[in-house]
Amino acid sequence: MTNSSSPDGVMLTERPSGRSVTTGARARMSPRRRSEITWALIFATPAILGFVLLKAMPILFSLYISMTDWSAVGDAHWVGLDNFEKMLFADPLFWRSLQVTAYYTLVSVPVSMAFAFFLATLLNQRIPGLGIFRTIFYIPxxxxxxxxxxxxxxxxxxxFGLFNSVLGAVGIPKLQYIFSEDQVVPSLVFMSIWGVGPMMIIFLAGLQEVPKELYEAADIDGSNAWHKLVHITLPMMTPTILFNLMISMVAAFQTFVQPFIMTNGGPNNGSLFFVFWIYRKAFQDSQMGYASALAWALFIIISVLSYLIFRTSNKWVFYRGGDD
Amino acid sequence: MSAMENDTSIGDSLVRNTPGVNKRRLAFLLCVLLSIAMILPLAWLARSSLMEMGQIFIFPPEWIPNPFAWHNYPDALTTIPFFLYLWNSALVVVPTIVGTLFSSSLAAYAFARLNWPFRDQIFAVLMATLMLPYVITLIPTFLIWSGLGFVDTYVPLIVPHWLGTNVFYIFLLRQFFKALPKELDEAAIIDGAHIVQVFWYIVLPLSRPALLVVAILSGLGAWNDFVDPLVYINSSEKYTVALGLSQFVGLYTSQWSLLMAAATVVIIPVIIVFFFTQRYFMTSITMTGLKG
Incomplete structure (x- = not known):
């Protein structure tokens, strides 16, 4: 029975009833569907609660504290943007810590990425003992x-350290490393390349995904190893490079334990990393308001940098179509 | 003839004295040299941990302890109350592992295999928190726990893991659950199984490798964690191993051999776990890189 053949009355009664059936199905779902939603919500509750109580609320709370002079005890007084003003115009150590952190990030990220990439390329060769080398490179x-x-x-x-004894053996005078204002950041960069294991494994996985046919085609064209690296490997690896760049940039900006354990921010604030400065303000000077403002400054800097990297990434990251 | 280096045919490995073979020899040599370089700090650690005070301060340094000062280990473990710290670490690590498995497997199941309103949007919001610098929440979270009177207890170190705050583990398990054939659930549901039964009797048993990865990573994370114990734990009798070792640095900086022995003891459990579970380790890292 079609609508055109039926009289108006029938159409009118049929249409609303048809609609009410579908909306009814939405309003009173089948028991199975309702139970699925109920149990999904029960299952996700701990994680959602964790997000609300331990992420969302603290972020808002932190924004509020950053506009007070709270010292964790006593009352908090609203000071508006004073903390941010103080940071920018009256706290030379804010600029000092920013400079130290930026310097470290700017050097350690490219250096450790290049080293990790190099190790991954070695592990991508067909040589004996690959598993052992991979384990050794990863262990640190x-x-x-x-x-x-x-x-x-x-x-x-x-x-009495290892490095100066090696240098001494070849006649180079002793260096002061982390005990010198100029050498402390380069020394910590050197230390950071010891722990490139995870980055290396991610690069290695990326290298193994590059289609072999591309190299075979290049071989037929008579390309040399350098050409293959620049025109095949690097372009195909750009998504992996972007991922490692983001992760290591964010991590480098949050360096804390090295200055805390090794240098106490010194010498002469030469390793006053930003997070270490926040820690001091919050947990040693009890300036929770000012420390929260510093934390927000860091958050903003990291967000802006991540945004800029992402914005420029469409110019240099090459995504293979239809693969994922 | 550099054509050889990426050739996948087995035959060319039999060809000698071509540039490809030389290149592979060079790669092998570099691997050996770099392996020595990477191991050097650990060798330096082991060597220093077994030396008498007199020998450790000889310049130029010697590599072989003479005599082997094995007593450094019992000395270090009694100078700091190591076994107390070990017990404290266990009190944090075990509930952290259980809590992480609990909260992340439940959430991952809901996000991977159940249909509910706003599921993907909520998951995206949770994932966004991975980009959040930890200092931004550290101060307010500390003030909240402090207001609730939980400073100097393990509550602030454990409870977050029961609430799935490390979204990475939810992501990892969700990836794994999504890869299981959907027909398994559907068949079980048609046979009258409840969602909870599907989760418990079908999805979890099939996901043992992924659950093991999460257990290892979260356990090592809690064992290595330094910042949270530093912020929350005040009494020295409640220190975890990592925090205890850091205090040792300040107090006994001149006693390098004891410090090195203590550091070795902190590293050894991690290395042992790593050796037994290396395969899972590597897989979990590549999962973050390729599918993140």
Missing amino acids: SIVPIIASTVIWLWMFNPD
Whole structure:
């Protein structure tokens, strides 16, 4: 029975009833569907609660604290944007810590990425003992940060440490490493390349995804190894490079344990990393308001940098179509 | 003839003295040298941990302890109350593992295999928190726990894991659950199984490798964690191993051999776990890189 053949009355009665059936199905779902939603919500409740109580609420709370002079005890007084003003115009150590952190990030990120990429390329060759080499290259990154800072503190020791004894053997005068204002950041960069294991594994996985046919085609065209690296490997690896760049940039900006354990921010604030400065303000000077403002400054800097990297990424990241 | 280096045919490995073979020899040599370089700090650690005070301060340094000062280990473990710290770490690590498995497997199941309103939007919001710098929540979270009177207890170290705050583990399990054949659930549901039964009797048993990865990573994370214990734990009798070792640095900086012995003891459990579970480790890292 079609609508055109039926009289108006029938159409009118049929249409609304048809509609009410579908809306009814939405309003009173089948028991199975309702139970699915109920149980999904029950299952997701801990995670959603965690997000609300331990992420969303603290973020809003932090924004509020950053506009007060709260010291964790006593009352908080609203000071508006005073903390941010103080940071920009009256706190030379804010600029100092920003400079130290930016310097470290700017050097350690490219250096450790290049080293990780190099290690991954070596592990992508067909040579004996690959599994053993992979394990050895990876192990330093599983060493607990507290233990690795202790080891490096001892290796950097100017009088009895490993590095100066090696340099001494070839007649180079002793360096001061982390005990010198100029050498402390380069020394920590050197230390950071010891832990490139995870980045190396991600690069290695990326290298193994590059289609072999591309190299075979290049071989037929007579390309040399350098051409293949620049025109095949690097373009195909750009998504992986972008991922590692983001992760290591965010991590470098949050460096804390090295200055805390090894240098106490010194010498002469030469390793006053931003997060270490926040920690001092919050937990040693009890300036919760000012420390929260600093944390927001860091959050804004990291967000802007991530945004800029993403914005420029469509110019240099090459995505293979239809693969994922 | 550099054509050889990426050739996948087995035959060319039999060809000798071509540039490809030389290149592979060079790669092998570099791997050996770099392996030595990467191991050097750990060798330096082991060597220093077994030396008498007199020998450790000889310049130029010697590599072989003479005599082997094995007593550094019992000395270090009694100078700091190591076994107390070990017990404290266990009190944090075990509930962290259980809580992470609990909260992230439940959430991952809801996000991977159940249909509910705003599911994907909520998941996207949770994932966005991975980009959040930890300091931004550290101060307010500390003030909240402090207001509730939980500072100097393990509550602030454990409870967040029961609430799935490390979204990475939810993501990891969700990836795994999504890859299981959907027909398994559907068949079980048609046979009258409840969603909870499907989760418990079908999805979880099939996901043992992924659950193991989450257990290992969250356990190591809690064992290595330094910042949270530093912020929340005040009494020295409640220190975890990582925090205890950091205090040792300040107090006994001149006693390098004891410090190195203590550091070795902190590293050894991690290395042991790593050796037994290496395969899972590597897989979980590549999952973050390729599918994130």
